[in-house]
Amino acid sequence: MKEADKREINAINIQLIALVVALVSAVISIIITYNQKLDLENKETPLNSKELFNLTLFNRILVLVLSFVFLYVNYVLYKISKEEKEDLKSYILQIIASIFVIISGIIALYVVGLSETENIVDVENPII
DSSP states (O other), X not given: OOHHHHHHHHHHHHHHHHHHHHHHHHHHHHHHHHHHHHHHTTOOOSSOHHHHHHHHHHHHHHHHHHHHHHHXXXXXXXXXXXXXXXXXXXXXXXXXXXXXXXXHHHHHHHHXXXXXXXXXXXXXXXXX
């Protein structure tokens, strides 16, 4: 097995782990959204405002970390393709897209950080 193949397999393994973590983040987003729905229906919610704030903050940090992981994987695949003299256009575009996702993740985390615990549902967008 070539060294490049081993590095690509490692990058794919990292990506698989990150995708599982992304599923966890999606479940957290579902919980946040369901809590918001119950609150709007004036029903008892499983999370109080402080817990909801902490969960939202954690989820935003998790999404930001995942964004960096996907940028890293894209960069590793770019380097491997460059060594093998493949077309790099798609890899460059994916790296640029990853950078935009990181920027949006930083902004979303900043918005949550600015929010008060009482109005966190007004600024939380649970979509990843």
